[in-house]
Amino acid sequence: MTDRTAVKAALASQRIELPSWAFGNSGTRFKVFAQAGVPRDPFEKIADAAQVHRYTGVAPTVSLHIPWDLVDDYHKLASHAESLGVRIGVINSNTFQDNDYMLGSVTHADPAVRRKAVDHLFACVDVMDATGSPDLKLWFADGTNYPGQDDFRARQDRLAESLSKVYDRLGDGQRMLLEYKLFEPAFYHTDVPDWGTSFAHCVALGEKAKVVVDTGHHAPGTNIEFIVAMLLRAGKLGAFDFNSRFYADDDLMVGSADPFQLFRIMHEVVRGGGLSASSGVNFMLDQCHNIEPKIPAQIRSVMNVQEATAKALLVDWPALSAAQQAGDVLGANAVLMDAYNTDVRPLLVELRQEQGLDPDPMAAYARTDYATKIVNERVGGHQAGWGA
Ligand code: LRH
Numbered sequence: 106m107t108d109r110t111a112v113k114a115a116l117a118s119q120r121i122e123l124p125s126w127a128f129g130n131s132g133t134r135f136k137v138f139a140q141a142g143v144p145r146d147p148f149e150k151i152a153d154a155a156q157v158h159r160y161t162g163v164a165p166t167v168s169l170h171i172p173w174d175l176v177d178d179y180h181k182l183a184s185h186a187e188s189l190g191v192r193i194g195v196i197n198s199n200t201f202q203d204n205d206y207m208l209g210s211v212t213h214a215d216p217a218v219r220r221k222a223v224d225h226l227f228a229c230v231d232v233m234d235a236t237g238s239p240d241l242k243l244w245f246a247d248g249t250n251y252p253g254q255d256d257f258r259a260r261q262d263r264l265a266e267s268l269s270k271v272y273d274r275l276g277d278g279q280r281m282l283l284e285y286k287l288f289e290p291a292f293y294h295t296d297v298p299d300w301g302t303s304f305a306h307c308v309a310l311g312e313k314a315k316v317v318v319d320t321g322h323h324a325p326g327t328n329i330e331f332i333v334a335m336l337l338r339a340g341k342l343g344a345f346d347f348n349s350r351f352y353a354d355d356d357l358m359v360g361s362a363d364p365f366q367l368f369r370i371m372h373e374v375v376r377g378g379g380l381s382a383s384s385g386v387n388f389m390l391d392q393c394h395n396i397e398p399k400i401p402a403q404i405r406s407v408m409n410v411q412e413a414t415a416k417a418l419l420v421d422w423p424a425l426s427a428a429q430q431a432g433d434v435l436g437a438n439a440v441l442m443d444a445y446n447t448d449v450r451p452l453l454v455e456l457r458q459e460q461g462l463d464p465d466p467m468a469a470y471a472r473t474d475y476a477t478k479i480v481n482e483r484v485g486g487h488q489a490g491w492g493a
């Protein structure tokens with residue numbers, strides 16, 4: 106697509122979802138550097154997310170993580186979000202921080218532990234019912250550390266059985282998104298380690314089950330854009346968890362470590378029709394900001410996704426297709442690289458001006474007193490964060 110107006114229209118309709126946990130304190134197992142002014146509860150996390158939407162105009166939904174975002178009244182939280190111009194998005198489950206899950210959650214050999222895990226997933230669907238969230242996101246830390254520790258096949262059977270119970274609980278318009286991760290916290294084997302395993306379970310479950318691609322959850326050198334192409338082709342790409350990695354599950358800002366990889370992913374998204382709202386692909390961020398200020402880091406991340414998307418939209422498809430058909434290896438590669446090497450920032454400035462937004466979202470936020478205000482207001486109390 107090389108028509109500027111069409112590119113801008115596609116960019117204007119793109120939506121990027123923010124994770125509530127990006128606004129809380131986070132760190133590594135070595136140290137959490139607490140920041141002043143971080144939210145003390147889910148209401149304040151949503152208020153911060155609303156700031157990101159205010160200056161980017163494309164981030165109107167916030168993912169919650171249960172129980173990190175536990176509140177008494179989810180209707181109230183949803184109304185609070187709406188009053189700030191945003192909505193609650195995907196509900197992320199958490200079956201990885203309870204002592205009972207040391208040897209697994211939905212794959213555990215003990216039926217009582219599996220029941221507890223499935224009950225938590227049911228409770229997450231209750232939250233979806235209360236908030237109007239369309240998606241339940243599942244990531245399981247389940248796996249083993251030593252060969253022989255447990256039976257792979259028995260664990261897959263237990264996983265399939267647990268998933269189907271939750272699947273049956275989904276209402277109309279609700280989906281289940283199954284995330285995979287190569288390793289960590291289990292180091293020998295993980296029960297849902299790759300897209301193939303997630304895909305196999307989703308196919309067995311049915312239409313409402315889709316795969317989540319977390320960009321940080323692959324072995325180095327994995328061709329993630331090929332996975333994206335395959336999933337879109339099969340109608341099974343449900344969502345992205347965007348972030349960047351240099352080594353493992355680093356959770357750095359999307360597009361920061363390898364913007365070219367993000368472009369290649371977005372190119373396959375465009376090619377596979379994943380950008381249209383009807384495809385149902387949810388572009389979520391799953392990041393932690395350990396040393397950088399959180400609200401600006403989320404604004405920057407949204408902008409990085411927009412820039413990669415703009416470049417992908419600028420690919421000259423007729424020229425690419427002609428070069429591919431003609432076996433013109435260098436010509437085809439040059440068409441793709443031309444799009445990647447385009448400076449799309451002026452186009453995004455133009456788009457924001459047309460939308461009545463400040464052309465520079467980072468500067469626009471920095472000019473406000475919001476950061477000072479939250480530092481002054483949010484004193485004392487418990488500072489919510491990753492795992493809190
Ligand atoms: C696991 C993961 C998953 C969790 C999130 C906090 O590494 O990517 O999506 O819910 O981190």
Ligand code: MN
Nearest residue numbers: 284319346391
């Ligand atoms: Mn993730």
Ligand code: MN
Nearest residue numbers: 319321322354
């Ligand atoms: Mn992760």
